[in-house]
Amino acid sequence: MAETVKSPETADVVAVQDEERPARQLSRRPDLLVGVVCFAVSLLVLKQVFFPFAQGVQYYLVIFLGCTLPAVFLCYRPRSRKDTSETDDPGVLDWVLAVSALLTGLYPVLPIPGGGFDEFLDRQGILSTMDIVAGALLLLLVLEATRRTTGLVLPLVCVAFLAYAYYGGFLPQSWGVAHAGIDFGQIVNALYNDASGFYGTPLDVAASYIVLFTIYGAVLNASGAGQFFVEFSFALFKRSRTAPGRTTVLSGFLLGTVSGSGTATAVSLGSITWPILRKAGYPKENAGGLLAASGIGAILSPPTLGAAAFIIAEYLQTEYLTVLVWAIVPTLLYYLGIVLAVEADARRFGAKAVEMAHGKAGKLLLRGGYHFLSLAIIVVFLALDIPPFAAVVYATGVAALFALIARLTRREPVKDWLKDMGVALALGVRGALPVIAVCAAAGIITSTITKTGLGQVLADALVQAAQAISSNPTAVLVLTVLFSAVAVGVLGLAVPVTASFIIAWVVLGPALADVGVADAERAMFIFYYAVLSEVTPPTALAAVAAAAITGGSVIGTMWQAWKYTLPAFLVPIAFVLTDNGSALLLQADFLTVLWVAVVSALAVAVLAVVTGGWAAGPVRWQVRALCVPAAVCLLYLEPIAIAVGVGLCLVAAIAHVVWREKQPVREAV
Secondary structure (H helix, E strand, O other): OOOOOOOHHHHHHHHHHOOOOOEOOOOHHHHHHHHHHHHHHHHHHHHHHHOOOOOOHHHHHHHHHHHHHHHHHHHEOOOOOOOOOOOOOOOHHHHHHHHHHHHHHHHHHOOOOOOOHHHHHHOOOOOOHHHHHHHHHHHHHHHHHHHHHHOOHHHHHHHHHHHHHHHHHHOOOOOOOOOOOOOHHHHHHHHHOOOOHHHOHHHHHHHHHHHHHHHHHHHHHHOOHHHHHHHHHHHHOOOOOOHHHHHHHHHHHHHHHHOOOHHHHHHHHHHHHHHHHHHHOOOHHHHHHHHHHHHHHHOOOOOOOOHHHHHHHHHOOOOHHHHHHHOHHHHHHHHHHHHHHHHHHHHHOOOOOOOOOOOOHHHHHHHHOOHHHHHHHHHHHHHOOOOHHHHHHHHHHHHHHHHHHHHHHOOOOHHHHHHHHHHHHHHHHHHHHHHHHHHHHHHHHHHHHHHHOHHHHHHHHHHHHHHHHOOOHHHHHHHHHHHHHHHHHHHHHHOOHHHHHHHHHHHOHHHHHHOOOOHHHHHHHHHHHHHHHHHOOOOOHHHHHHHHHHOOOHHHHHHHHHHHHHHHHHHHHHHHHOHHHHHHHOOOOHHHHHHHHHHHHHHHHHHHHHHHOEOOOEOOHHHHHHHHHHHHHHHOOOHHHHHHHHHHHHHHHHHHHHHHHHOOOOOOO
């Protein structure tokens, strides 16, 4: 069985295609230094869970950012490099930037003359010249760290918002976006001294939740969970022509618990399952699309959703378990769509059964089933009202304990286990560095929008654009939702998932609220579209990475990925258009949830016919065209629309049967 640890070739693909820029391959000494720093930060994060600083959360965030930001300049090069096989140590400029980030990041808490955290807070609104200089330097360093980890687009967006904050007072006052203007000192104050800006909700979530989950994933992977999940997936399905596709889907879901990145999951999955898919006869583009869809599905699914899910819980002041509950039905519908597409594809191009003997699933489960326990512990502890940051620490401890027991049964030295766990703690923080930089930069945008009131202005403009087309309230709602979906998708093409969610929430969230969409529905709507940007043409990072593994056409792979994920694009619209849509988030009585889920599942099945072109035989384009309005009507979860959708489905089914009987087609075997 292939190891789930990335091969050099796979690592190169992730480095080039992931939404985060490639990290350096450090030589021993700088790598050891970064490892020690990240290990120390992991201990700081764990300490904060049970013994928080008496000075408050902002004090902790200052120390957290001050310690992690320097590591970004040591781990990420100033420009991408195609050859990532050789070591690439930091240069003089990188060390200067790292030291500068350390000093300016920790400046608010350093015991320098006239300094100290309390004194720094007392100067809020009237910062000293030294404060402004330090804050301005930190601003530049955050922008550069973001550029290194995610590219140029997000820093440029931040600069545009800063320019708007400063020059907004020079705009014609008749313009709706004009404001009084904010001087540079007040901008720095808002970013550096207020409990917002750099130290606002995004960074708080990164430091309190996201890092803990990346540490958990690293420990789980170090315990051998990643390899077990893939082996178990291979063993679970019997020999059949659909088994390779099913195995890919299940492996992607399980691997996502130890990855957290849709693109990285797709690439890791591809290195293992692509040879099997190729033997089964999958075309390169179909296989790449399936890999991309499976990778993205991993960060759409409980119990370890993408990073933006933690921000949802924080913004809405709700439990993380509640967000997990909201995601259950949409996740089931997402995987239903993929499974139906797998079944259709396997028959349409005549996939062959492939021998995938990796032992019996029952024996594997008895041997390594303990890897599932830590995942279950997270859910159980959340259900017991234990805070998520504590629950994930307990789950991490359980994963580490089982790893120790497994080592002892194999009579391996305990010191090897200690070393692996120490490395895993460091890797957990190191893997979160790009998210930390993004969250700090996102604080620039959210702080600017809050100070200038731009968010409500843009929201009003969006609603007014919809009202200019139609005055009907339902039409305004539909148009606003469609405009928002397109806006989030376009935004996600340029910036990472976490940043696109944060920006969309503060800009588009108020617009959706103005047309009557409830908090949970609009938050999950924005979340799904932010994540799905990774499979949205023309960038579709996960699809591009999968194409690099399979060698297929990039454009063809993108469209195949879009085909597999189409239900995920349409279902979120369903739960914001009507009151019944909230049942998809389990916010209704059991009977309502049941019939809404059944109708939505029927819609997903109809969409699978549209994209797969197969239903017990090839489906003519006329039938597929008829299925499109049928699915749309079904997803508008109101009785009349559902009746129309069911009627169209019946007409399409009858037409398909009649045409199929006239020209029977023998299925491939």
